[in-house]
């Protein structure tokens with residue numbers, strides 16, 4: 613896959629310490645973006661950062677708990693102070709609770725799911741959209757899920773947070789496209805990561821998408837020509853098992 617360069621663009625990637633987010637960070641850095649990595653595990657973030665820098669790319673790490681709105685606001689302020697803007701925001705971090713039906717879920721687990729999967733993307737969009745509007749360009753790319761299209765028994769709050777993410781972001785897309793800021797959704801099926809206790813790793817090779825496959829799609833979206841707006845991408849494993 614050949615992309616034009618993202619040289620000099622500031623790309624913020626949440627959940628960049630492992631899995632899909634780490635793959636996205638590596639890919640955008642390879643294309644020349646200055647990547648800003650965030651998650652809670654600073655040691656894991658630094659490993660991804662070191663890999664990117666060793667490959668000749670730019671990366672920095674920020675510890676931030678996305679369940680905490682004050683930490684998100686402090687993180688965004690730090691990015692804007694250091695770089696003056698954000699060109700690409702990838703709302704990737706997400707959590708799921710798949711341990712039983714909704715009526716057995718605690719309020720705390722429900723609130724944590726919604727805070728990380730739905731409130732954090734809102735707070736980050738609110739923090740960074742003004743700098744994109746001022747620059748007349750920007751991408752806000754959201755990693756949703758095929759769970760946002762289907763009922764998910766024993767994962768109702770996760771599905772609800774992702775259905776909500778879709779509704780919020782397709783609406784924000786209509787608000788921001790007049791400013792040449794493109795807000796998009798990528799909705800994968802099972803991806804081979806540690807997510808959901810590594811459920812995808814128990815599938816056959818053709819039954820689980822690789823994190824790099826999602827990173828390639830993020831790169832495609834972030835390098836579209838100015839007039840083109842891919843608003844939503846659904847990604848399925850080839851084999852259904």
Ligand SMILES: NC(=O)c1ccc[n+]([C@@H]2O[C@H](COP(=O)([O-])OP(=O)(O)OC[C@H]3O[C@@H](n4cnc5c(N)ncnc54)[C@H](OP(=O)(O)O)[C@@H]3O)[C@@H](O)[C@H]2O)c1
Pocket residue numbers: 626627628629630631632633650651652653654656676677678679704705706707728755756757758799800801802803804805806807808812
């Ligand atoms: N894997 C799949 O099958 C699949 C399918 C469809 C959609 N997705 C979506 O893809 C996205 C990435 O998933 P993944 O498979 O890469 O999952 P993963 O391997 O579990 O990684 C999740 C990332 O989110 C970060 N994170 C979790 N809680 C956080 C918090 N409170 N504050 C800040 N960061 C937090 C984690 O870092 P720390 O733990 O260091 O904070 C980690 O970097 C999620 O939105 C998920 O819903 C995954």
